[in-house]
Amino acid sequence: MTGEIESDSGSILFDGNNISGVPVHLRSAHGLARSFQISNIFHDMTTWDNVALAVQAHAGHSFHFWKNASQEQELRRPAIEFLAMVGLENRAKFVAGQLSHGEHRQLEIAMALATNPKMLLLDEPMAGMGPKESQAIVKILQNLKRKLTILLIEHDMDVVFTLADRITVLVNGRGIATDIPDAIKKNQKVIAAYLGEESYHA
Template sequence: MLRINKLVKSFGGILATDNLTFKVEPGELHAVIGPNGAGKTTLIEQITGEIEPDSGSIIFDGNDISEVPVHLRSAYGLARSFQITNIFMDMTVWDNVALAVQAHAGHSFHFWKNASKEQILREPAFEYLQQVGLEKRADDVAGNLSHGEHRQLEIAMALATRPKMLLLDEPMAGMGPEESKAMVEILQGLKRKLTILLVEHDMDVVFSLADKITVLVYGQGIATDTPEAIRQNPEVRTAYLGEEETVHA
């Protein structure tokens, strides 16, 4: 589904992505972990096209998308949720998702018909809200939602673009335990329905959800394997897990 091929990106001499190569199979939930500054968000942004890699290629669904602009990658079937909540704060929750549906319902050069009465946009939008459990807040202004609900909305919007693959950039960041649990359930529900690339700090979540894990340290992929194998991998333990544990202790 997704192949990252010898990807390199540096910012003023610092290698944020250092000759990175890995592969995500269709239907897989693939997690990327790594300590702060390992280059996780830089990687996501290269996949979505917001940052251009220095060299290497990104093959998605058989197409080389390395040079494709952001809005067209969405048409290829890539969707992203943001690490920082990134929604239309002054619109209602329903409008937010309807707008994402609209983005993939042909062009938007319709100047006359009232979009908020178009069932062809509203109904699918409501279904995506149900999928993430936000249907009760459909008519609230998005800015008034809680942090956890913002993340749910992020995912509903990503789903509304009917992606083949979902890129989730720390969906649990800043969440309380209750909210995280709800989010894990949503992700469980999405698993196998589409390919997911998950960047996440919370180790419990990653090891309980992921089929495959890639460990990133200073931009380098030091291992890609199943959760069990990653747990046993001595290199990972010293480079990452060990360090994490002492921090938590």
């Protein structure tokens, strides 16, 4: 989906365009944003810088050699708004590497949002989180799903059934069912595979 690994077969249609062979950085321009399973942020920059950089990515080309980017309001102000959306505004001036694991995930979502996506691809945003932290993320996502499409890859059933409008169940890389949550709960094949190692897509 994100273009890091080429697909073996099939094609990916996104918003009416075939993006199968499109390089990673252009997928972002199409409106596809992702978070990573392992926290993937700029550890040596401040939280604010992290998001500002994501804003900058979609504010035209970056061949500006002279003006101080950390004083440009058109980058800094949206960045702090996105941080506020995920509840990290009081962490803006901390170096990102010092934040907790849960905060890293929140930062990831803020960065993904800053790229102004039509669809947000979240790869296990709750991985390795305590129940309290993942509750915070669920809350954030509940607000977000009204504004844009979210593709969530998640193992945690409670989270999936709380958030999802449509669920696809994958077993060994194959989709065995796609339906609304209530129907999925009753699906025989899903119940059969229920105790195995499967992922849920919402």
